[in-house]
Amino acid sequence: xxxxxxxxxxxxxxxxxxxxxxxxxxxxxxxxxxxxxxxxxxxxxxxxxxxxxxxxxxxxxxxxxxxxxxxxxxxxxxxxxxxxxxxxxxxxxxxxxxxxxxxxxxxxxxxxxxxxxxxxxxxxxxxxxxxxxxxxxxxxxxxxxxxxxxxxxxxxxxxxxxxxxxxxxxxxxxxxxxxxxxxxxxxxxxxxxxxxxxxxxxxxxxxxxxxxxxxxxxxxxxxxxxxxxxxxxxxxxxxxxxxxxxxxxxxxxxxxxxxxxxxxxxxxxxxxxxxxxxxxxxxxxxxxxxxxxxxxxxxxxxxxxxxxxxxxxxxxxxxxxxxxxxxxxxxxxxxxxxxxxxxxxxxxxxxxxxxxxxxxxxxxxxxxxxxxxxxxxxxxxxxxxxxxxxxxxxxxxxxxxxxxxxxxxxxxxxxxxxxxxxxxxxxxxxxxxxxxxxxxxxxxxxxxxxxxxxxxxxxxxxxxxxxxxxxxxxxxxxxxxxxxxxxxxxxxxxxxxxxxxxxxxxxxx
Amino acid sequence: xxxxxxxxxxxxxxxxxxxxxxxxxxxxxxxxxxxxxxxxxxxxxxxxxxxxxxxxxxxxxxxxxxxxxxxxxxxxxxxxxxxxxxxxxxxxxxxxxxxxxxxxxxxxxxxxxxxxxxxxxxxxxxxxxxxxxxxxxxxxxxxxxxxxxxxxxxxxxxxxxxxxxxxxxxxxxxxxxxxxxxxxxxxxxxxxxxxxxxxxxxxxxxxxxxxxxxxxxxxxxxxxxxxxxxxxxxxxxxxxxxxxxxxxxxxxxxxxxxxxxxxxxxxxxxxxxxxxxxxxxxxxxxxxxxxxxxxxxxxxxxxxxxx
Numbered sequence: 001x002x003x004x005x006x007x008x009x010x011x012x013x014x015x016x017x018x019x020x021x022x023x024x025x026x027x028x029x030x031x032x033x034x035x036x037x038x039x040x041x042x043x044x045x046x047x048x049x050x051x052x053x054x055x056x057x058x059x060x061x062x063x064x065x066x067x068x069x070x071x072x073x074x075x076x077x078x079x080x081x082x083x084x085x086x087x088x089x090x091x092x093x094x095x096x097x098x099x100x101x102x103x104x105x106x107x108x109x110x111x112x113x114x115x116x117x118x119x120x121x122x123x124x125x126x127x128x129x130x131x132x133x134x135x136x137x138x139x140x141x142x143x144x145x146x147x148x149x150x151x152x153x154x155x156x157x158x159x160x161x162x163x164x165x166x167x168x169x170x171x172x173x174x175x176x177x178x179x180x181x182x183x184x185x186x187x188x189x190x191x192x193x194x195x196x197x198x199x200x201x202x203x204x205x206x207x208x209x210x211x212x213x214x215x216x217x218x219x220x221x222x223x224x225x226x227x228x229x230x231x232x233x234x235x236x237x238x239x240x241x242x243x244x245x246x247x248x249x250x251x252x253x254x255x256x257x258x259x260x261x262x263x264x265x266x267x268x269x270x271x272x273x274x275x276x277x278x279x280x281x282x283x284x285x286x287x288x289x290x291x292x293x294x295x296x297x298x299x300x301x302x303x304x305x306x307x308x309x310x311x312x313x314x315x316x317x318x319x320x321x322x323x324x325x326x327x328x329x330x331x332x333x334x335x336x337x338x339x340x341x342x343x344x345x346x347x348x349x350x351x352x353x354x355x356x357x358x359x360x361x362x363x364x365x366x367x368x369x370x371x372x373x374x375x376x377x378x379x380x381x382x383x384x385x386x387x388x389x390x391x392x393x394x395x396x397x398x399x400x401x402x403x404x405x406x407x408x409x410x411x412x413x414x415x416x417x418x419x420x421x422x423x424x425x426x427x428x429x430x431x432x433x434x435x436x437x438x439x440x441x442x443x444x445x446x447x448x449x450x451x452x453x454x455x456x457x458x459x460x461x462x463x464x465x466x467x468x469x470x471x472x473x474x475x476x477x478x479x480x481x482x483x484x485x486x487x488x489x490x491x492x493x494x495x496x497x498x499x500x501x502x503x504x505x506x507x508x509x
Numbered sequence: 510x511x512x513x514x515x516x517x518x519x520x521x522x523x524x525x526x527x528x529x530x531x532x533x534x535x536x537x538x539x540x541x542x543x544x545x546x547x548x549x550x551x552x553x554x555x556x557x558x559x560x561x562x563x564x565x566x567x568x569x570x571x572x573x574x575x576x577x578x579x580x581x582x583x584x585x586x587x588x589x590x591x592x593x594x595x596x597x598x599x600x601x602x603x604x605x606x607x608x609x610x611x612x613x614x615x616x617x618x619x620x621x622x623x624x625x626x627x628x629x630x631x632x633x634x635x636x637x638x639x640x641x642x643x644x645x646x647x648x649x650x651x652x653x654x655x656x657x658x659x660x661x662x663x664x665x666x667x668x669x670x671x672x673x674x675x676x677x678x679x680x681x682x683x684x685x686x687x688x689x690x691x692x693x694x695x696x697x698x699x700x701x702x703x704x705x706x707x708x709x710x711x712x713x714x715x716x717x718x719x720x721x722x723x724x725x726x727x728x729x730x731x732x733x734x735x736x737x738x739x740x741x742x743x744x745x746x747x748x749x750x751x752x753x754x755x756x757x758x759x760x761x762x763x764x765x766x767x768x769x770x771x772x773x774x775x776x777x778x779x780x781x782x783x784x785x786x787x788x789x790x791x792x793x794x795x796x797x798x799x800x801x802x803x804x805x806x807x808x809x810x811x812x813x814x815x816x
Contacts, residue, residue, distance in 0.1 A: 062692065062815060081815075083694035098689035100682045101807070111682050112693030114675035121673075160693075 011074040013038045013199035014059070014090070014168045019068035021054055028054040029065070030223045036168065036199040041190060043202045043214035043231065045242055047438040051223040052203045053095070056170045059201075060092040061085040072168070086112075091161025092170040097153050101146035105139050105156050109163055131163040137189060150301070151182040158189070169193065170201045175209055179300050180499030187213050205242070207235045242439075252450060252490075255293070255474050263327075264288035265458035266312075266343070266427040271321035271331060272482075273311045281307040283482040284321070289427065289458040294449070296473030296490070297462040300502050304482035305462045306348065309431045312460070313345040314338040325427045339367060344425030348432040348462070350416050356405030360398050361387035364419050394418040395444070410441025417448055428452060431462040446472060466498060480504045517648030519765055524649070524656055525723070527754075527761035529554065531659040532715030533739035534746065534753040535667040540586075540708035541743055542671055543701045544684040544808035545593055548604025550712050551736030552611030553585040557713025559615035562720035562727040563622055565631050571721045574631075575655075578717035579710045585611060586709025590702040597812035608736070619727060633725035653722040655714070660754070663711065667750040670707075680704055684806035687813040697813045712736070741792045745799050748806065756795065764788040 012035035021029040028051045036042040044052045057063040059070060061079040070077050072088045079085050085092070099108050109131065110124040128141035137155050145153060154174060161169055171190075175183045190200060190213060204210050210217055214231040219241040226241045266289040275281025282304045289295045299305055310316035312323055314335035323331040328341040339345065347353050354363045361383050365372045372383050387400035396414045398407050404415055413433070420428070433449065434442035449472060453459055463469045469476060476493045478486040478501040486501040533554055540547045547553075560581040565574025585607065592603035623629045637657070640650040671677040682690040683700045691697050715735070720727050738760060746753030767784035770776045 060692070081694070082692045083696075086694050092692070094688075094692065096688075098686070098692040100685045100689050102685055102804075103678075103681065107678060108689075110675075111678060111690065112695045114678055117674060119672075119674050119678055 012036055012071075013040075013073060015071040015074075016055070016059065017069045017071070019055060019058055020066050021051075021058060021063065022066055027223045029058070029068075032068075032220070032223075032225045034218055034225070034228075036201055037215075038167075038197045038199050039194045040216065041194055041200045041202050041214045041231075043204060043210040043217040044220065045204060045207070045210050045217050045238060046220035047205060047242060050220040050242075052220050053172055054223075055220070056092065056172060056201060056203060057094075059085065060090060060170060062092075062094075083112075086164055086166070089165065089167040090170070091164060091166030091168070093154065093157040093161060093172065093174060095172045095176065097157050099145045099153055099156060099160075101144075103145060104141065105143050105145060105148075106141040108145055108156060109141075109160055111160075113164070127163070128159075131159055135159060135162050135189075136192060137162075150177040151179075151185075154178070154186070155189075162193075167197075168199045168201070170203070172203045173205070174202070175204065175206065177301070179503050180496060181503055183209070207238050207242075210238065211235065252294075252472060252474070253454065262290055264290050266323070266325055266429075266460060268312070268323045269321055271308070271311060271318055271323055273307050273316055273318045275304070275307045280319075281482050282311065282318075285479070285482070285484055286321075287460065287477055287484070289460050291426070291456045291458050292453055293475070294453050294459040294461055294473045296469040296476045297460065297479055298466065298469055298476050298493075298498055298502060299479035301464055303479045303502075305431070305479055307482075308479070309347060309429055309462055312338075312343070312429045313347055315347075339423075339425075342426040344420040344423065344428040344430075344457075346416055346420050346428065346430040346433065348435065350409075350413055353416055354404050354412065357403055359401045359403055360391070360396070360407075360415055361400035363404050363415055364390055364422075367419060368423070390418040390422055393422075394448075408441075410437045410444075413437060413441065413445060417445065421448060421452060424455070425457060427458045427460075429460045429462075432464065433461070434463075434465065434468060442468075478502055513645035514648065515769070517645035519762075519769060520649045521651050522765035522768075523758060523762045524652060524660070525761075526765050527757040528653070528656045528659045529715035529718050529735055530739055530742060530757035530760060531664060531754055532711050532718065533736055534742045534757055535659075535663050535750055536582075536708035536711030536715070537739050537743045538708075538746065538748060538750055538753055539667060539671065539680070539711070540704050541809070542680050542684045542748055542806060543704035544687065544806050544811060544813075545589070545701055545705060546600045546604060546810055547586075547589055547607075547705060547708060547712075548601060548740070549585060549589050549607030549611065549709075550604075550739055551732055551734070552608030552615075553582055553709050553712040554716030554732045554736045555608075555615050556581050556585055556611040557716030558720045558731050559618055559716075559727055560713070561717030562631065563618060565721055566623070566629055569631075571631060571634050574721050575714065575717055578713045578721075582710040582713025583706045584709070585713065586706035587702065589709070590705045593812060594698050594701045594705075597814060600810050600812075616729065619729070623727065628726050628728070630726050631721075634722040653718070655718045655722055664750055664754050671750070676700075676703070681806075683813075684808055687808050687811075691813070691815060701813075712739075715739075738789075738792060741796050744803050745792075745795050747799070747804055759795070760788050760792060763791045 015035040017033050019029050019032045032055055046052045054063060058065045061081045061084050070079055077088045106124040106128040109128045125141045132139050137159050139156055139159060145156060174186060194200060202214055211231060216228055216231055217233060217238060218228040219226040268285060268287040271282055271285045273282040285308060287295060297305055307316060311318050311331060314333055318331045322329055325341040325343045330338045330341050330343060364387050365383050372379050384400055394414045394417060397411050404412060433445050461472060470490050470493060473490050475487060475489055477484055478498060533550055537547060537550055557578040561574040561578035564577035565571045589603060589607055592598045593600050634653050636651055636653055638651040640647045671680060679690060679695045679700050682695060683697050687697045716732055719731055742753050742756040745756040767787045771781055771784050
């Protein structure tokens with residue numbers, strides 16, 4: 001895009017100087033300087049944990065800085081709370097939306113604005129409709145926020161900030177939850193807003209998006225501002241700034257040839273299951289995964305992936321259909337029976353899969369305590385030996401006696417991987433394996449998944465990261481409203497086509 | 510034996526016995542909608558009953574006593590706010606501690622001020638009946654002013670406060686998603702303090718009703734678990750005031766009926782203890798039926814800290 005348009009007076013809309021924030025030993029922001037002009041989209045790029053969100057939470061008053069100054073339109077301002085930020089014309093759409101789900105859109109927009117003794121719901125509705133028209137962002141004022149899709153909730157969030165006359169809009173990873181078509185709609189909205197002179201900070205770790213929308217890019221690495229570059233800077237250069245080295249993405253070796261009649265290791269047939277409130281969540285799903293094959297499940301979150309994984313890992317009863325591992329039925333069986341059948345389970349909520357208050361060594365034997373029980377109770381020497389071996393093999397940065405809850409996200413995931421993969425399961429169900437992990441840890445995890453594929457495991461991979469899904473999977477299956485709406489080899493799956501399928505716009509033959 | 514006057518008297522007693530529960534349930538509903546469980550309710554009702562009585566006895570006017578009870582309730586709510594909002598302490602422990610502490614303080618005050626050879630009494634609030642001429646039906650309207658206030662003023666005002674005022678909107682937002690409320694510029698701490706103090710005042714009035722109106726005296730164990738019943742009624746009411754009031758009426762009806770049946774000829778074969786247990790069994794049954802899938806406020810029991 002073109003160059004930034006500073007204000008008529010040449011002053012940036014907002015300027016941060018020397019922002020520093022420490023959480024204990026961790027320096028989240030180290031003397032960061034940043035300015036954003038009116039009519040500019042300024043991207044903040046960096047890996048998970050680079051300090052992007054912290055910096056913006058400081059600007060919005062959700063986190064207090066240890067040092068540094070903020071100027072809005074050239075005037076110094078003190079921001080101690082979101083209230084101060086709102087007064088200074090700053091709005092933020094956080095990654096986890098700040099919406100009250102049981103309330104309507106109109107009530108959410110009225111939050112913190114309504115004054116006096118009477119809440120005028122009619123006025124709130126009218127106000128919501130007006131704002132919706134003025135900014136061209138379609139929302140239904142009477143809809144309950146909890147009933148809206150994620151994309152719609154994001155529109156409500158943006159509208160909420162705009163309705164308070166914000167002149168600086170911060171978006172924290174706004175595209176993480178959207179399908180490609182919704183991303184396009186978001187970008188169209190943002191372009192309209194900058195034409196009106198709004199200053200936008202766009203937090204992301206996706207290079208393609210950053211280049212598509214921003215005028216300038218500032219890159220943070222481990223809390224330090226690496227530099228600010230024009231928005232059309234080469235992707236490789238941006239990636240180098242972000243991770244400090246060129247990225248070496250893992251790549252999937254050629255598929256293993258399968259005989260047409262080779263039986264699947266993990267066979268799901270006509271499986272249905274109910275979700276929350278007893279509504280059907282998985283409908284008549286059939287998937288076959290053969291040895292040495294990765295089948296990816298694509299879909300916008302909430303389209304039955306979670307329930308499917310829960311059924312396959314023994315955490316939810318199916319209402320119809322069957323699933324087998326090597327011929328042994330597992331649908332409706334207990335988690336212990338599922339594991340005994342040879343299935344390795346790596347669910348999406350890794351915190352719920354480990355006991356965070358127990359040490360690494362005990363978590364590593366949790367699924368097979370019987371193997372580590374001697375005549376006198378737990379065999380602590382064997383447990384320690386097992387932990388030392390797995391910590392070395394999976395390069396977990398922890399000691400056996402460290403509590404799991406004190407580890408970083410990447411190391412927590414490695415503990416889970418080590419526990420499951422060390423048993424060399426013939427089939428693996430793995431969901432959101434790299435969610436919340438930084439690039440280095442993500443690559444490690446992906447490498448391990450491919451290593452199990454090479455060793456002949458049948459792997460069912462559920463991920464919201466399309467790039468990851470397409471890189472790792474041999475075949476991709478798309479779920480929409482609990483049904484399989486498409487299945488194709490990865491080579492034939494481009495993001496555009498997948499996006500349409502995921503949005504329920506098209507059903508593949 | 511079951512005639513018009515029996516039914517009129519039973520209906521009258523139902524509203525009278527439901528009154529402290531309506532105040533307590535209204536107070537606890539407002540408090541819990543902000544995301545704070547106030548287990549101090551039993552103690553707050555107790556301290557309201559004692560403070561109201563002691564001041565009324567001292568000054569000789571139950572109305573002044575009522576105002577004193579309100580002040581005591583505001584303070585009790587503020588203490589709960591200090592513990593759970595300012596210090597972010599565990600709400601179960603803080604609430605139970607508050608209850609134990611306030612009951613102890615009340616009993617200490619009772620010993621120091623009021624204990625003597627005989628029970629101290631005051632001239633209580635009078636009853637009032639605008640429809641005395643209606644005979645047996647008119648009995649229903651033979652009530653204290655505080656009972657009229659509970660049903661005609663406090664319950665509708667609670668509904669209006671939660672659903673139809675900007676404060677109520679903030680209250681619900683803070684109880685469901687304090688991050689969102691904070692990001693919208695609403696002070697989570699101030700809203701929770703306000704909820705706890707309004708709730709505390711209501712609970713204290715519920716307790717004071719017993720000493721200033723019904724009995725005209727303060728006795729030990731005067732609240733007798735009514736605060737705990739209110740906690741159940743809030744869940745039964747699904748955090749809405751009207752269902753909570755309905756629950757209070759059902760409880761009070763079963764309670765009043767049990768008391769009356771004990772002295773009815775033909776019922777003397779039924780153990781008295783069973784009659785006394787009846788309303789509490791009804792609470793357990795009601796909770797078992799309505800407590801499942803209860804729409805607990807999203808931030809229930811969670812202290813809020815901005816990082």
